[in-house]
Amino acid sequence: MQYRILRFLLVLTFCLSLPAWGQNAGPQKTPQNGGDFSTNTDLTEKQKVPAGVIIVKGALASASDSTTPVPEGGTVSGNAYGNRYFRLTYPLAPDWTQKYYGPPPSDTGYYVLAQFQPSDTYKGATRGSILVTAQDLFFTLTPAANAFELINFAKEKLPTDYKVEHALAPVSIANHLFMRFDYFSAVAELHWYVLATQIRCHMLQFVFTSGDTKLAESLIQQMNQLKLPAEASPILGNGGDDVPVCIKGYARDENIIERVDPVMAERRFNSVPVRIIIDKEGKVKHIHFLSAFPDQANAISDALWRWRFRPYLRDGQPTEVETGIMFGRAPRPVRDAAHSDVSE
Amino acid sequence: MKVHRLISVLVLVVAVFLLAAGPALPQTDPGVRPGAINGQQGATPTNPLPLSSVSSNSPQGVLEFFQNGLSRFQDIESVSNSPTGNNGLGPRFNLNQCSGCHAQPAVGGTGPANNPQFQVIANGVVNGSTNTIPSFITANGPTREARFPFFFNSNGSPNTNAPNGGVEDLFTVSGRSDAGSCRLPQPSFAVAQETNNIIFRIPTPVFGAGLLENLDDSTLLANQAANAGNNLGISGTFNHNGNDGTISRFGWKAQNKSLELFAAEAYNVEMGISNEIFTQDRPLPGEDQLGSGLPASCLNLSGTGYPEDTTNFAPTVTSSDSFAQNASIPSDVVQFAMFMRLLAPPVPSTSTPGGAASISRGQGLFSAIGCATCHTASLNSTQPSNFTSSLGNSPVNAFSDLEIHHMGVGLADNVSQGGAGGDQFRSAPLWGLGQRIFLLHDGRTTNLLSAIQAHESNGSEANQVEQNFDSLSTQQRQDLLNFLRSL
Numbered sequence: 001m002q003y004r005i006l007r008f009l010l011v012l013t014f015c016l017s018l019p020a021w022g023q024n025a026g027p028q029k030t031p032q033n034g035g036d037f038s039t040n041t042d043l044t045e046k047q048k049v050p051a052g053v054i055i056v057k058g059a060l061a062s063a064s065d066s067t068t069p070v071p072e073g074g075t076v077s078g079n080a081y082g083n084r085y086f087r088l089t090y091p092l093a094p095d096w097t098q099k100y101y102g103p104p105p106s107d108t109g110y111y112v113l114a115q116f117q118p119s120d121t122y123k124g125a126t127r128g129s130i131l132v133t134a135q136d137l138f139f140t141l142t143p144a145a146n147a148f149e150l151i152n153f154a155k156e157k158l159p160t161d162y163k164v165e166h167a168l169a170p171v172s173i174a175n176h177l178f179m180r181f182d183y184f185s186a187v188a189e190l191h192w193y194v195l196a197t198q199i200r201c202h203m204l205q206f207v208f209t210s211g212d213t214k215l216a217e218s219l220i221q222q223m224n225q226l227k228l229p230a231e232a233s234p235i236l237g238n239g240g241d242d243v244p245v246c247i248k249g250y251a252r253d254e255n256i257i258e259r260v261d262p263v264m265a266e267r268r269f270n271s272v273p274v275r276i277i278i279d280k281e282g283k284v285k286h287i288h289f290l291s292a293f294p295d296q297a298n299a300i301s302d303a304l305w306r307w308r309f310r311p312y313l314r315d316g317q318p319t320e321v322e323t324g325i326m327f328g329r330a331p332r333p334v335r336d337a338a339h340s341d342v343s344e
Numbered sequence: 345m346k347v348h349r350l351i352s353v354l355v356l357v358v359a360v361f362l363l364a365a366g367p368a369l370p371q372t373d374p375g376v377r378p379g380a381i382n383g384q385q386g387a388t389p390t391n392p393l394p395l396s397s398v399s400s401n402s403p404q405g406v407l408e409f410f411q412n413g414l415s416r417f418q419d420i421e422s423v424s425n426s427p428t429g430n431n432g433l434g435p436r437f438n439l440n441q442c443s444g445c446h447a448q449p450a451v452g453g454t455g456p457a458n459n460p461q462f463q464v465i466a467n468g469v470v471n472g473s474t475n476t477i478p479s480f481i482t483a484n485g486p487t488r489e490a491r492f493p494f495f496f497n498s499n500g501s502p503n504t505n506a507p508n509g510g511v512e513d514l515f516t517v518s519g520r521s522d523a524g525s526c527r528l529p530q531p532s533f534a535v536a537q538e539t540n541n542i543i544f545r546i547p548t549p550v551f552g553a554g555l556l557e558n559l560d561d562s563t564l565l566a567n568q569a570a571n572a573g574n575n576l577g578i579s580g581t582f583n584h585n586g587n588d589g590t591i592s593r594f595g596w597k598a599q600n601k602s603l604e605l606f607a608a609e610a611y612n613v614e615m616g617i618s619n620e621i622f623t624q625d626r627p628l629p630g631e632d633q634l635g636s637g638l639p640a641s642c643l644n645l646s647g648t649g650y651p652e653d654t655t656n657f658a659p660t661v662t663s664s665d666s667f668a669q670n671a672s673i674p675s676d677v678v679q680f681a682m683f684m685r686l687l688a689p690p691v692p693s694t695s696t697p698g699g700a701a702s703i704s705r706g707q708g709l710f711s712a713i714g715c716a717t718c719h720t721a722s723l724n725s726t727q728p729s730n731f732t733s734s735l736g737n738s739p740v741n742a743f744s745d746l747e748i749h750h751m752g753v754g755l756a757d758n759v760s761q762g763g764a765g766g767d768q769f770r771s772a773p774l775w776g777l778g779q780r781i782f783l784l785h786d787g788r789t790t791n792l793l794s795a796i797q798a799h800e801s802n803g804s805e806a807n808q809v810e811q812n813f814d815s816l817s818t819q820q821r822q823d824l825l826n827f828l829r830s831l
Binding site for chain 1 (some may be wrong): 492493494495496497498499500501502504507508509512515529531535536538539540541568569570572573574575576577579580584585586611628629631633634635686705708709711712713747749750752753754756758759760762764765766767768790800801802803804807808811812814815816817820
């Protein structure tokens with residue numbers, strides 16, 4: 001009896017295995033939908049991957065709320081570029097337009113805020129371009145501590161095939177101090193006029209490029225219509241008044257009362273520059289990631305909300321302060337915090 | 345007589361018109377530069393030149409290793425039963441020979457004019473009853489690998505919440521006489537094209553690759569810092585190796601750290617051959633991540649066990665030359681890497697195309713308008729080399745900063761590799777550009793001017809430089825194109 005049952009089970013097993021065996025040797029089966037395969041030939045437009053959209057992003061900018069202004073939040077509206085973070089309004093010259101927006105903020109704190117060129121209706125005989133950028137002075141790769149030093153660095157590092165036409169010097173633009181220098185390429189027959197000032201510990205820079213010096217000068221003249229905050233100046237643009245004071249290296253040991261290290265789920269090696277605003281009680285009020293993968297931003301945010309700082313006192317009064325912290329891989333040895341602090 | 349006079353007048357009018365219009369003609373890409381391969385006298389399509397110290401066999405034996413690597417780079421791989429012992433192809437692959445895709449202008453280069461992937465059925469590399477040639481593989485188009493940025497979901501549409509990005513090999517071994525009962529379908533290329541869910545990559549040339557490999561991170565970081573003051577809207581970053589965190593540098597997104605890793609990945613992904621670094625046969629991304637891997641009938645097709653490419657424990661050649669014997673011992677991957685490492689970089693022409701004066705002006709323009717900020721003409725200099733002296737203490741005239749840059753929506757491929765996002769690409773090294781046929785990461789154009797213009801789009805770091813290029817005169821642009829084709 002046991003032998004019969006065993007024989008029955010063996011036959012049953014053999015029969016059940018036949019289809020699977022045949023599958024290997026048989027003709028190719030049409031794969032099911034999913035993964036690398038699709039049999040769907042009746043797809044609507046909505047089911048297609050949209051063209052011209054970057055869906056899979058790398059490290060990107062993000063913030064803890066959508067109402068606090070951030071540097072990359074500027075917009076071109078009507079005939080002006082506006083930026084709430086820098087409290088900047090830049091009326092555009094007639095017939096100039098932003099054809100393309102710029103790249104996201106870099107992990108060294110560099111922003112392409114806007115770039116303009118003549119529009120299709122432009123009537124001028126010569127052309128040029130306007131580039132508006134910002135460099136976060138907390139994260140610059142250079143040794144510069146302020147906008148004056150940074151634009152001077154750029155001038156000093158200018159390749160030898162350019163000729164400096166106008167040495168670095170202060171100029172008044174819209175009743176604010178800027179640093180300006182001009183250079184020229186003989187082979188390209190192009191002139192660059194570079195003007196910079198400092199707002200909230202960022203170098204705000206305007207670069208005018210053209211073969212026509214009159215056009216470039218006229219664009220600089222139009223800069224007098226700029227609206228800028230009172231702090232704007234090549235060295236002293238350190239926030240204050242209606243925005244937090246910005247201080248490099250404020251998040252150093254003697255100012256930190258409580259610190260929690262972020263727990264990263266994945267080991268990455270990118271730099272993660274972060275600007276935080278600390279309120280009058282020493283709590284983190286706002287977090288701005290200049291460049292971070294979403295999992296990094298989540299982990300660092302979770303930690304930073306638990307940090308506590310010694311309140312920053314200005315004239316004996318607690319004051320909101322904005323500072324920068326580099327998480328992840330620091331791209332360069334950080335300069336001595338005490339040396340690089342912005343003087344108050 | 346009147347007709348003759350009329351014709352003469354017409355010819356004269358046309359000639360005068362052409363002469364008058366000559367200077368106003370738009371700039372044109374001079375095309376692939378003729379003349380010596382890689383600008384090197386003595387190089388042939390199948391014998392690219394090694395570095396000078398390798399040519400002089402210093403240290404002794406290095407030339408044998410180069411020659412052995414060059415030979416293996418040209419081997420034709422089989423699934424099993426190869427008369428030369430080159431087994432392990434597939435079960436999925438893009439071609440059966442490294443030098444099939446890396447062929448222009450010589451072995452080690454990029455895709456050739458006649459696409460070998462288009463010939464795989466005619467040549468019996470794949471079975472025409474079980475494989476079709478995807479429509480994006482054409483007789484004279486670029487050799488390509490394909491990737492689906494997103495997985496398909498169960499209703500057959502791409503799921504933009506499910507990034508894929510892995511290589512979808514074009515062909516399968518199914519139906520080959522040496523592939524047993526393995527039956528695999530090709531990925532759904534046609535639907536992927538219909539749904540805009542496919543991107544392409546072409547082979548990167550590897551001439552001079554050993555010099556890139558031998559640059560210390562400090563050199564790259566110093567170059568990045570030196571360019572930090574540019575007034576061009578440019579600020580790149582580096583991709584990093586996930587194991588040790590150092591700067592990675594090979595591949596379109598600088599996703600590979602070393603030439604050995606680069607070779608091992610290609611052997612596994614492009615040819616389906618497992619090796620000492622990638623030790624299993626590779627399923628499609630969906631088969632692995634969303635399914636059950638490869639079917640048992642498609643595993644160990646070579647019959648050798650895994651990995652299919654290994655170190656040989658004894659010399660595989662009979663030779664009185666002990667160095668030739670030594671060179672036969674390492675695995676294919678090690679020797680592929682050695683071949684790439686020891687290849688000489690291309691030598692630019694000083695006079696072709698357009699003449700020396702035009703090239704010189706173009707070089708100046710390339711720097712002046714900002715191209716050289718990313719395509720850094722020269723990185724100084726390599727570390728001392730423990731392989732051969734030419735790899736050490738040498739400038740690297742690659743025209744690349746080896747950084748990854750945001751290239752905007754126009755070039756974005758929605759594929760993430762390492763730290764590089766969907767629109768970030770390594771500044772492609774431009775040495776050897778003069779003799780490349782297909783341009784940009786996907787080979788979308790053969791026209792250098794189109795390739796330059798593709799650098800401009802929303803989100804690109806190159807927009808300002810592109811603006812500067814647009815502001816140049818026709819003659820200046822022609823000089824720039826001539827310079828680029830001189831490389």
